[in-house]
Amino acid sequence: MASDKTARRPKAETPKGFRDYFGAEVTERKAMLDAIAEVYHRYGFEALETSAVETVEALGKFLPDVDRPNEGVFGWQDEDKDWLALRYDLTAPLARVAAQFRNDLPSPYRRYAMGPVWRNEKPGPGRFRQFYQCDADTVGAPSVAADAEICAMLSDALETVGIPRGDYVIRVNNRKVLNGVMEVAGVLDPADPSKFEAERGIVLRAIDKIDRLGEDGVRALLGAGRKDESGDFTKGAGLSEAQAEVVMGFVGANERVTQLLARQQDVAFGMGDEQQTRELGYAAGLGVPGIAKKEKGNIPDASFNLRNRKTLEYLLELVGPSEVGKQGVEELLEISRLLAAQGYGPDRIIIDPGVVRGLGYYTGPVFEAELTFEILDEKGRKRSFGSVAGGGRYDDLVKRFTGQAVPATGVSIGVDRLLAALRAKGRMGGEAAGPVVVTVMDRDRMADYFAMASDLRKSNIRAEVYLGNPKNFGNQLKYADKRASPVAVIQGSAEREKGTVILKDLILGAKIAESATLEEWKDRPAQVEVPRADLVAAVRKMLGQ
């Protein structure tokens, strides 16, 4: 049994669900965020840093993911009995700032924010209670031009941090189109928008799960309900088969468009050249009826994409007489035009009805950035990497405070997932370079060793003196190894008398130790002795600088 005295010692542990980040884990994330901030800044966005603590009143009682009711915040009462809490995202504080400083901020207000957020939810493997978010939002811009700008900026940000074109795609949809579909399906009454709210919530969450549940699972949730493998029953939206059919037409829009395009290609000229296909599409008058007027104008035809056009046509058909639905399709068309004018083609940003995004508060365009390359999952199966960023328009968030609706749109980048992607692509996580370690042979001559390290640092070489107990020299080399040190500097009394230092090439040394034969290394000595005056030059050479 532990003695009383031992029992009273505090445990050296992070709280459950929290973790520490060491060395390159910190600096690599920082480098990524710095690169993204530079892109945001170039687009005219301004930095904003709110404090971690907000009043619970300002945060609001809702958390973004309404389908996970266990989620909560970390909160406490202050000395005046007001409830305070740690922010759970960067959007709620933005809404508070936009309301609090509405007379001082420029309008529209473009801002970016980066920092940790906290969620009081059950921790799990890879699921932490503190994590980073990286957001950019435009407050006070009613037109979808603001949404288009966010999409272009997201594309630039991904390429800047090292996701090459072709390895990602940004999918854009519009909640208004979905609302049009809901109208046609009979679960949205434009005259009384509060009617069928529960049903629409179920529909929204069901179609957001298409990848996981498949078509049959979604159909079950649209109808009576669904029993999962464990036997748990989830209540459905109660739609009739005809109603469900309309919704499924939306869910399957992407596939349907692919079929339409393939058929048309076959008819026209078999599996021909893409450019020809596109031109033929235009020649065949595949204009979207009712919005053809706007399409002509300043956009060169060649920049317009057949697939986007076909998708919009199909959606327009789907929303039929719904006014909000038609408006939604028009907005998507406008976004396509603005992006095309800047050269953001469908190789980077496409219209995709498959993007729903679960959050209830989106009111217009929604978007999601997906990485398209494959990685191996924990079971060794190939899987596509998936979503790393998402956002959309949420026109009602500031209204809570002021009573006035303020349009807003924005994006949030999943910092940890994007970092994981960069590491998977080998764009980050290379061996971090440790410092040159100046070893200590004679503890009375620390001043000499300090002067060596100082000389190296003055030449911008990372360097340090060994500061542990110098008695056991082997420990010093073990330390250098643990630090991933490239070079060890040694000066014993013999070298001191000759005015020299010994340099050990630790990277080469490790390679020689691994290798069966010394043959390939024989031209490059793992250790050299040089005059003290040549220390910096010789280290530089060993580092390959």
Add this chain to the structure above:
Amino acid sequence: MASDKTARRPKAETPKGFRDYFGAEVTERKAMLDAIAEVYHRYGFEALETSAVETVEALGKFLPDVDRPNEGVFGWQDEDKDWLALRYDLTAPLARVAAQFRNDLPSPYRRYAMGPVWRNEKPGPGRFRQFYQCDADTVGAPSVAADAEICAMLSDALETVGIPRGDYVIRVNNRKVLNGVMEVAGVLDPADPSKFEAERGIVLRAIDKIDRLGEDGVRALLGAGRKDESGDFTKGAGLSEAQAEVVMGFVGANERVTQLLARQQDVAFGMGDEQQTRELGYAAGLGVPGIAKKEKGNIPDASFNLRNRKTLEYLLELVGPSEVGKQGVEELLEISRLLAAQGYGPDRIIIDPGVVRGLGYYTGPVFEAELTFEILDEKGRKRSFGSVAGGGRYDDLVKRFTGQAVPATGVSIGVDRLLAALRAKGRMGGEAAGPVVVTVMDRDRMADYFAMASDLRKSNIRAEVYLGNPKNFGNQLKYADKRASPVAVIQGSAEREKGTVILKDLILGAKIAESATLEEWKDRPAQVEVPRADLVAAVRKMLGQ
């Protein structure tokens, strides 16, 4: 009266004692921290980022400033009834990490950390409940070489962020010397260190307040006690006059050394040349008795400073027979030698018995960086800027967790004070450059305006399209003004037909508006019309690039 509906709206306010940081407030702090991190990294220190939340058990019940008992942490109970809290500094989490990962971390472990900390104390003007700290510490290095390294690194960091040599000084003292003085004064018994603990606490806090209370105030606190202007009585340490005299000898050490140096100069050769003084000092055998042996060795005499030497001599006299006192002086001598070997002379780092630092947990060398230039205070009086960083050795902090003493030393930079200093020196806070604003004359041609902004950004020029309601053009120019935009781009239908754009030089425009005569600006037009194809080149020219 507000209606019920209005009353239910949440207040858009930060909690008391918290604030938001906008634009340059964020980016300038970041630039400063980045520069400091680079110095720390070059010295071999590794980044560490712990989470904001710790168990109260791990944080410990003590806060660093023990003389402000109202201070506390923000804490709450988690679902398992464990108490969690926001960290109040970066040292307590380091102690926890050093204990938790003691088998994995290199030893010595050099780490730096930067980030916000939280204090549940009464907010006041300029005193916030969340603020930044920026720390570097070495854990597991017993020798004062680690302290010397921290001082050199602090000096480099200050110069790197823009505090020139001569505008700051780093003062170094040693708690062991103070303990020696306490021994001589009879309030420290080496055989029973726990005796007189309360008295020593009062002495420590009293001499730390010498600048504010003056000699008489400190003497009162060393004796029976002190009544302040408001009539409040603070209990004193109860020292006799003879005991107090010993302590006051320490407090006045700096002045005394100055007198000694002046007298010696007068006697020797009047107010002669400093180099001569130094040489004469050596010639006269001003060696510190008992440590003269170590002084000779590898340090060239010329790098040793007369003032430091005189100070050490005086301190050695003061601590008399105290073993710990003598050891403290020897350590200070070793620090001087190590710094001199790297060229850090007394123009940057000096031995100064005036530095005490209030924290109870320091056990060896303590240091403080002071900015020596003057600023005007709120009443227009000249004042020296004061302390911006401090730290020292605290060998017992990790012991709480493991039972084993682990030596540690470190420094914390007062981020906000250092930023204020840089702004006072005009090294930061210049007008931040706003984006070029592309105005909207025709809302059906957003695509064209987007393409212009995109072209500018591709050439690395910060640019954005106006995204508010474009109806009132005056509002667009007011917006550009609020953004501190240097250039506005305008293309109406007339320019569109000619294939041109108009560029307004808003900086020049503002100057012309201020100036009484247009004479001085006549050669530089505030507005030009250029072909659309020349947009980027013409903006560049206007920006002076």
